[in-house]
Amino acid sequence: MNNHQEIETAKNGAFNKFLNTVEKIGNKLPHPFMLFFYLTLILVAISFILGVMNASVIHPNTGETVAVNNLLSKEGVRYILGNTLTNFTGFAPLGLVLTMMLGIGLSERVGLFSALMTKAIIKTPKRIVTFMVVFIGILGNIASDAAFVVIPPLAALVFLSLGRHPLAGLAAGLAGAGIGFTANILVAGTDALLSGITTEIAKSIDSEMVVSPLDNWFFMSASTFLLAFLGAIVTDKIVEPRLGTYNGEKKADLHELTPLENKALRNTGIAALLFIGFILVLMFIPNSPLLNDDGTLLRSPFLSGIVPILFAFFLVTGITYGMSVKKIEKIADVPNLMAEAIRDLSSYIVLIFMIGQFIGYFNWTNIATWMAVHLANILTAINLTNVFAIVLFTLLVAVLSLFIISGSALWSLVAPIFVPTFMLLGYHPAFVQLAYRIGESSTNMVTPLNQYFAIILGFMLIYNKRAGIGTLMSLMIPYTIIFLIAWILLMLVFVMFNIPIGPGVHYLLK
Template identity: 80%
Template sequence: METLNDFEQKNNRGFNKFLNIIEKVGNKLPHPFMLFFYLILILVVISFILGTMQATVLHPSTGEEVAVKSLLSKEGIQYILSNTLTNFTGFAPLGLVLTMMLGIGLSEKVGLFSALMTKAITKTPKRIVSFMVVFIGILGNIASDAAFVVIPPLAALVFLTLGRHPLAGLAAGLAGAGIGFTANILIAGTDALLSGITTEIAKSINSDMIVTPLDNWFFMSVSTFLLAFLGALVTDKFVEPRLGLYKGEKKADNKELSPLENKALRNTGIAVLLYVAVIIGLIVMPDSPLLNEDGTILRSPFLSGIVPILFGFFLVAGITYGVSIKKIQKTADIPNIMAEAIKDLSSYIVLIFIIGQFIGYFNWTNIATWSAVHLADFLTAINLTNIFAIILFILLVALLSLFIISGSALWSLVAPIFVPTFMVLGYHPAFIQLAYRVGESSTNMVTPLNTYFAIILGFMQVYNKKAGIGTLMALMIPYTIVFLVSWIILILVFALFNLPIGPDVYYLLNN
């Protein structure tokens, strides 16, 4: 049977040329920090020109006249000097992500996520192993980027143990962890990060607008099961048959969790169940502080306070597992491990400083409102205000994601234009955020600019020493196409039937 390498050599020459173009163009992009620095300089120039022209627009909500303000004016210079610190420290995603990572990072550093993934995948019945590999891969984004280096090699070993081609397992795990990165049935750091950015920008149109980490939950929960099913189908019916029989020298090493690790998982399960029981008890108690005054959960303190509640969940899980596994032997170990987790966010903190300035300046100049109203008028003039405008936005994001790898950086780049624009047209900002997540996640594993490409290639070469970028691309493209198309169809279904994408959140603002 023809191998993937043979197939690539004969048929992928044109595709490799296309990849070379993408890599060449992408390599010319500056570091995200410098990219936003240059954007600030461009913003300064544009604000000066529009300010000089006395550009104004009627605010879509209040009807008041809004003028574009120049950053080079006396008022603008005073704003920059007096708000540099608050643009950084007051930037909503900063506190959200740091808080989440204190808990999630602790759990990851003590080995809880690795043990859970090993347990889940290795104990899966053979007939549904492909489904579970993709499913666990998608759930793995709760551990953020750790999923990229844990799940694919683990999935390859599972397939090898079962007598299947290990690269098919690696591809399935990577499809879940990479292409399905934004989906989950749990609330992850991605939800907190993106919703914070969305809220900051949406306030330029509606100062009372808040997008919570739960506002995409329903849609992403459905996506998790849909993508796991489709990912398994692609693996079993297309990817593995093209790979053929595995004839490599690598043999399976049936490594299982130690008795201590199993005991630690059992203890952790008991602890988190008790934690969840306490939260549920607080919710159902009379005059609960977690519910609204009318006793409902929608837009309640429970939902608005989901981040500290999740922080407590991961803190309980991480401490219990760490103590049981003896990685936490004294109380001082807990903050020390948290500090190690925060160190991993150092580059993100540097990046968020400049992003906070850009968004702060962008909103202060009123260019967000000015451009949104004019872009909305243009879309209205060409009669492109329906859901298909959202589909075009998804495709645009999917294309941009090939060149700008950082999901938060790309969202910070496109959100200031498209969130206000679609809000003016009546769409909920959480729905625009959802559309962005679909486009960005779909193509982030088919670009050689992805920072994890080198690591994944190393995993692949354990089983195929000749594997290269073309091999990885050929494995990932089928998942990319299927996931993107199915996600777009799912968005159309939610919009057509006006289904909630999150608790009391619909695709239109007037629901």
């Protein structure tokens, strides 16, 4: 079967017809700005109805009554008028994206990324490129949300350089960084954040219970390799064949690097090592400003300040490479190149204005809390005692994650109900936390409510001017389905063979 026949077969398969339908319907949705405008109007109407009904729930963590706030009430109108600017300027991803693109854009425009990829591609066996893209994407969560901005566009460029479809590379990078966000072979900030919440709640049942950041480590390490392997298969066998051949204007140039470019890369490598060495020195000096007061890395200024550190890293390496290849000849060239990178984000900035309003209103109304508590109570009422209850809990979280994007916020809502419930049934709270992480991570890239959805859509438009919400959703759905199923099966394997999910931690309480 030739390549053309393979592509046609892929496009005509039942599953791909479903994805094509998703893409077709999704792309008929209004422009994302208008979509969020309409969603905001619907949200206002729903908040009015629930407000008139005096809808409320008891918050499972605080025990306080949480009422749904009406956006058309006097307080609601005051909120809208008083927070329009802060909903926009205070939208956290806006600052992250602009900051990262200042550094990344500079490095891209001086040719650093192109040279690095050319060098790497010549040396790397092509058969493992897809695996490495997904694997690096998963490891990228050590840099927290910065991975969403850095990895997918670089992955697209890697695929383009190989003559492959750049959107397939972007999808592979996003699958790792987004859907595989909670997995890692390293202990990341997510482990510390969630385990802290779990410990406080678990103490209501066992005052001596402590869930450490290492308690999911074995499982998440195994997940990293499993998801990278499956992500590569999904990319190569489903996503890329469905996309077909890329016929865009940007073509890859895989020429051997010139002596000047090789010298520039050597200089950049030295600069990168010096920068990393400087950071390491700062981390190990007494009373380091980058570590916690107790001298640990978890919840440290280093992790919370990873974005400005990465910005400085890209700035140092970009300037070094640019000066070495003579693309930066005077200091004024630096801000000019950075300004060019920001111009490409103009449409994203416009879109963020509307998204910021919607998310701000959604959080203020407390509708998310109202939904989560009612849905959680339904599952609790089923009163199952076997591991199937854990699977149902994972699926419930996967649904809730479509509406409540913040992982820590959603865990704060469902953990007070389900951690004590499952502990009373004999399950370890770290295992309940693990099940939560599977569900929350699996579906967070197929919902337009994800704050990075618009960013990725902007990257896609570089290679496909007709790409829309449906295009992105159809790219991510195969990874979501495969990752979620495989993750649940892996969890059941750990249960069946009583494999520790972390050092000295099993799925059942001793």
